[in-house]
Amino acid sequence: RVAPIPEGDAAPTRTLNPNPVLFGLSDLWSGRDDVASIKSYLENAKPFYLFAGFFILGIALAFTPCVLPMLPILSSIVLGRQDGGPISKTRSAYLALAYILGMALLYALAGVLTAALGSGVQRALQSPIALILFALLLLFLAGSLFGLYELKMPQAWQNKVDQLAGRQKGGSIAGAFSLGAISTLVASPCITAPLASVLGFVAQTGSMALGGGLLFVMALGMGLPLLLIAMGARSFLPQTGAWMMWLQRGLGLVLIALAIWIVWPAMSVVAGNQNQTSPRTEKRISSDLVFQVVRSSEELERILQRAKAENKPVMLDYYADWCISCKEMEAITFTNPEVAKAMSRFVLVQADVTINSQQSQALLKQFSLYGPPAILFFNGAGDEQKSFRVVGFMAPSRFLERLQELGAK
Numbered sequence: 001r002v003a004p005i006p007e008g009d010a011a012p013t014r015t016l017n018p019n020p021v022l023f024g025l026s027d028l029w030s031g032r033d034d035v036a037s038i039k040s041y042l043e044n045a046k047p048f049y050l051f052a053g054f055f056i057l058g059i060a061l062a063f064t065p066c067v068l069p070m071l072p073i074l075s076s077i078v079l080g081r082q083d084g085g086p087i088s089k090t091r092s093a094y095l096a097l098a099y100i101l102g103m104a105l106l107y108a109l110a111g112v113l114t115a116a117l118g119s120g121v122q123r124a125l126q127s128p129i130a131l132i133l134f135a136l137l138l139l140f141l142a143g144s145l146f147g148l149y150e151l152k153m154p155q156a157w158q159n160k161v162d163q164l165a166g167r168q169k170g171g172s173i174a175g176a177f178s179l180g181a182i183s184t185l186v187a188s189p190c191i192t193a194p195l196a197s198v199l200g201f202v203a204q205t206g207s208m209a210l211g212g213g214l215l216f217v218m219a220l221g222m223g224l225p226l227l228l229i230a231m232g233a234r235s236f237l238p239q240t241g242a243w244m245m246w247l248q249r250g251l252g253l254v255l256i257a258l259a260i261w262i263v264w265p266a267m268s269v270v271a272g273n274q275n276q277t278s279p280r281t282e283k284r285i286s287s288d289l290v291f292q293v294v295r296s297s298e299e300l301e302r303i304l305q306r307a308k309a310e311n312k313p314v315m316l317d318y319y320a321d322w323c324i325s326c327k328e329m330e331a332i333t334f335t336n337p338e339v340a341k342a343m344s345r346f347v348l349v350q351a352d353v354t355i356n357s358q359q360s361q362a363l364l365k366q367f368s369l370y371g372p373p374a375i376l377f378f379n380g381a382g383d384e385q386k387s388f389r390v391v392g393f394m395a396p397s398r399f400l401e402r403l404q405e406l407g408a409k
Contacts, residue, residue, distance in 0.1 A: 054214045058221020093227075095176040100223030102180025104216050111215030112208045135263035138255045145252035180223075283350055285334050289343060291317065291350035296359040297366050300351060307347045308382035313406070315346040318364070318374040321354040325393040326373040336396035342403040346377075377406055 143149060283291045294300045300316070307314045319326045333339055353360035353372060367376060367384070375390040388406055390399065 051214065051217050054218040055221040058218040059224055060221075061218070062222045062225045094173055096223075096227045098173045098176040099180035100220065100227060102177035103223055104180075104219035106180075107219035108212040108216035111211035111213070132263055135259040138259035142252040142255040142259070145255065146249060285330055286340060289334060289340055289348060291348045293350050293352050295352050295363075297362045300349065300363065300366075303347065303349055304378065304382055307378070308380070311380035312347050313345065313380055314378040315343060315348055316376040316378070317348070317350045318369060318372040318376075319350050319352055319354075320372045323372045328393045329373055329375075333394060333396045333399050336400070339396050339400050339403070342400055342407070345407070 281293055283293050285291065292303055294303065304314060317326075317329075334343070351363050353363055364371065367374075369391075373390075373392060377385045377388045379385060385406065388402060390402065394402070
């Protein structure tokens with residue numbers, strides 16, 4: 001049984017539509033940075049509506065920046081040619097379904113592992129080592145797209161696959177399955193609030209069957225737009241020819257760009273490790289915003305107690321150098337003049353969990369978090385305003401609204 005989520009003192013709650021008939025894509029997607037609302041729905045929904053909600057969530061996640069780059073890759077697979085002939089519609093369906101199944105099975109495995117091991121899986125996927133491995137994998141795939149080498153299964157395995165598929169012409173079903181799994185790895189470093197809340201819910205239930213089933217259904221939803229695009233793209237794309245070679249090279253460039261984008265934040269960790277003898281205790285975002293940096297629960301507790309004694313509200317920002325959404329919050333949201341002005345009344349604290357140490361794990365577990373970014377608010381009495389938590393990136397306008405609601409309490 002999952003423990004209920006406590007609500008803030010008289011704070012306005014943000015709940016998803018409890019009516020299963022009206023529970024739709026817009027409800028779920030509009031609450032993408034309200035992690036407590038999503039978890040509240042997960043804990044109270046009936047199994048049928050729970051799985052339906054996860055399927056809809058998957059459709060929404062298919063249009064995030066992490067998944068969209070895989071669309072042209074899938075299209076290039078199902079629209080390819082073999083032995084000078086176009087791939088049939090039936091073969092296209094097999095390839096697209098193989099891609100989706102590969103993605104769904106890996107997400108199901110992630111759900112099972114998360115239920116079994118708790119927050120450690122989520123944290124491990126965000127570590128600098130994991131990000132670097134993902135980037136190297138993308139570079140390896142890019143090399144094959146540039147023709148440096150060819151990725152093939154052993155011939156005996158390929159023959160068996162062809163026999164099972166009825167020896168139809170076209171691309172490799174095993175290759176499509178593998179790329180589906182790889183697309184999961186590409187998306188995993190991008191921590192969105194829905195995925196963070198899902199993994200948090202799964203970790204709390206401890207049910208491996210439920211965890212695997214929910215993420216499997218979510219991945220099927222993610223794959224639905226891919227399947228529709230793959231099946232419909234044949235009608236409006238030109239005949240295959242020399243342009244396919246340029247498309248392949250272009251996809252290679254996309255994978256290289258993705259590798260750089262994923263690994264770039266992790267590089268700052270290496271640079272930061274050069275100065276571990278004198279870690280910074282303050283971080284200046286702008287001339288008016290200075291965060292006190294803490295790296296342990298003891299340091300955080302001292303600041304919270306001091307703010308409580310002075311009856312000052314606190315804004316606690318969980319941050320890591322390798323966290324892309326954390327960088328976006330600092331560069332886009334915190335630097336907004338109106339947001340910065342509203343933040344100035346808070347004691348600003350940043351919990352730096354860049355290094356996956358026991359102290360960082362303790363900081364996250366202290367408030368049942370599964371990784372950055374997360375922003376918590378405390379009133380002058382030292383009580384957290386739980387319904388105002390922010391998990392994931394939030395645009396300046398919405399974050400300003402959140403701060404104004406806090407000021408009205």
